[in-house]
Amino acid sequence: MRFGCSFWLDRDPRQAARLARAAEDAGFEDVWFPDHYFLREACTALALAATATRRIRLGTGVTSPYLRHPVLLASAVATLDEVSDGRAILGIGVGGHEFPTQLGVSLARPLAVCREAVEIIRGLLAGATVTVEGKIFSIRGARLHFTPSRRVPIYLAARGPQMLALAGEIADGVITHGTHPSYLTLARDQVAAGLGRGTRPADAVDLALMAEIVVSDDPARERDAMRGRCVVIAGGEYAPELVARYGLTPEDVEPVRRAMRAGDFAAASRAVNDRVVDAFCVLGSADRCRDTLRGTAKAGVGHVICWFGAGASEADIASALTRLGREIVGPLASA
Numbered sequence: 001m002r003f004g005c006s007f008w009l010d011r012d013p014r015q016a017a018r019l020a021r022a023a024e025d026a027g028f029e030d031v032w033f034p035d036h037y038f039l040r041e042a043c044t045a046l047a048l049a050a051t052a053t054r055r056i057r058l059g060t061g062v063t064s065p066y067l068r069h070p071v072l073l074a075s076a077v078a079t080l081d082e083v084s085d086g087r088a089i090l091g092i093g094v095g096g097h098e099f100p101t102q103l104g105v106s107l108a109r110p111l112a113v114c115r116e117a118v119e120i121i122r123g124l125l126a127g128a129t130v131t132v133e134g135k136i137f138s139i140r141g142a143r144l145h146f147t148p149s150r151r152v153p154i155y156l157a158a159r160g161p162q163m164l165a166l167a168g169e170i171a172d173g174v175i176t177h178g179t180h181p182s183y184l185t186l187a188r189d190q191v192a193a194g195l196g197r198g199t200r201p202a203d204a205v206d207l208a209l210m211a212e213i214v215v216s217d218d219p220a221r222e223r224d225a226m227r228g229r230c231v232v233i234a235g236g237e238y239a240p241e242l243v244a245r246y247g248l249t250p251e252d253v254e255p256v257r258r259a260m261r262a263g264d265f266a267a268a269s270r271a272v273n274d275r276v277v278d279a280f281c282v283l284g285s286a287d288r289c290r291d292t293l294r295g296t297a298k299a300g301v302g303h304v305i306c307w308f309g310a311g312a313s314e315a316d317i318a319s320a321l322t323r324l325g326r327e328i329v330g331p332l333a334s335a
Contacts, residue, residue, distance in 0.1 A: 001297050003329045004030035004305040005321065006061045006210060013045035015314050020049035022318045024056040026325030027333065032061025032091060032175075032210075032305060035068075038098070043076050050084035059089030061210070061305070062157045062175065065117035066095050066105050071142050073117070074124035078148040086150055091175055092117060093157030097236055097260060107237070111166055112136050118154055118170050125152055155208065159238045161190045168194020173206035173303070177233050177280055179292065180247040181299050184209070188300030208303035209296055213282040214320075215289055215327055226277050228269035229309035234276045235260035235268050246279040286327040293332055 005023045007016050020031045031049060035042035046058045058080060063073065073090065081088035094110040116134040120142075123130040129143040155173035158164045167174035168191035176187050191205050212229060216222040235256040243253055252275050259268035277283065282292045293304060306324060308317050 001293065001301070001332045002029050002303045003324075003333060004028055004032060004057075004059075004208070004303065005324075006032040006034065006305050006307045007317065008308060008310045009033055009036075009039040009042060009045055010310045011040070011314065013040050013048050016040070016045045017048035017052040019314060019317055019321070020056060020058070021052045022321050024053045026321045027329045028056060028306075028321070028325065030057035030059055030089065030305070032059040032089075035060050035063035036096070036098075037067070037103070043080065046080055046088075047083055050080065050087065053087075055087075057087045057089050058084055059155070060091045062091035062093040062155070064095040064099075065092060065113050065137075066099060066107070067103075070117040070120035070137060071124060071139060074121045074148075075144060077121070077152050078125055078144060078146070081149050081152050089153050089155060089173075090121065091155040091157060093175075096232065101263070109136060111162055114156055114163070114166060115170060118156075121154065122151075124148075125150075155206070158187075159242060161186065161239075164190035165194035165197075167191060168205050169197045170194075171205060173208055175208045175210050175305065177210055178242075178246050179209070179211060179282060179296060180245065180279055181295065182247065183242065183245040184296055184299035184301060186242075186245050206303050207301050208305055209301045210305040210307050211280060211282055212309065213289060213293075213304070213306045213324060213328065215286050215323055216283065217285070219284050222283055223274060223277055226281055226283065227272040228265075230272045230277055230280055231256065231260065231265060231268045233280045234272060248275055248279055252276055289328055290332060293328070297332075 005028050007019055023031050033042040033045050042060050049058055077088050077090040094107055099105040099107055112135045116137045120132055124144050125148045129141055131140050153172040155175050156167040156171045157175045158167045164187050214222050255271035256268050282289050
């Protein structure tokens with residue numbers, strides 16, 4: 001099992017770069033920065049992280065073709081790959097609840113958006129002159145005026161069956177959420193179905209689980225602190241049929257989703273119950289966390305991205321990275 005980490009960019013990018021170095025020192029293999037308009041800009045932070053590290057891979061976790069045109073994404077990731085000596089990863093996804101509610105951006109045709117974006121980005125990164133007449137994007141004779149160093153891996157953020165299958169068909173990896181075996185089985189099977197549409201080998205797609213992982217001697221206190229950090233994952237946009245796959249009921253998630261739609265994040269946080277926390281996070285003693293992660297590995301997960309949400313201090317995250325490296329990453333990566 002491989003491990004990465006993701007930091008919410010509610011902090012000075014120089015601090016995020018130092019945390020990337022701390023993650024590298026703790027044994028993590030990749031670091032991902034989310035790309036949201038209301039946070040620090042991800043590509044700037046990733047470039048700083050490239051200068052602060054030597055080995056760890058650097059990814060957008062994730063950015064959206066709805067806001068950044070695929071030709072710009074191709075240029076950005078090729079530039080990051082250049083300055084990091086071949087360590088860039090591009091994670092893309094359709095985006096969050098704020099797109100239609102705050103920015104007036106329609107999230108229509110997400111499958112077409114991701115398919116066409118990957119096609120355009122791949123062509124440009126291969127040094128080709130690209131013409132695409134798509135349902136979403138149309139470009140004519142576009143090319144990069146420099147030579148990308150390599151074929152940068154592209155990951156799709158996916159939860160629904162169709163997007164998971166698309167990731168299996170066209171992507172190098174998929175980033176998903178949800179620790180329940182029923183959901184992970186669905187994710188694994190849909191990725192395999194997408195792979196079956198082409199000729200790539202069965203291990204061509206990296207199934208990566210993004211989850212908050214907290215090793216604690218006081219799980220009850222930590223669980224309360226995690227409720228607010230689960231709001232976006234639990235209350236976001238995903239198909240109703242996934243609720244049972246997460247081991248939840250509509251009564252578990254609908255209060256969270258209603259509060260999210262109303263913009264009342266405090267009420268959404270209060271509505272997150274223990275079952276919701278456990279559906280998306282890994283919490284408890286080191287032994288319990290390792291057992292949970294071994295279970296995800298049996299379900300097909302080969303890559304875990306430890307997510308750190310808003311508000312934590314640099315010192316607290318650095319300390320958590322060290323503990324995770326010692327008690328989780330080291331034992332499971334070598335198993």
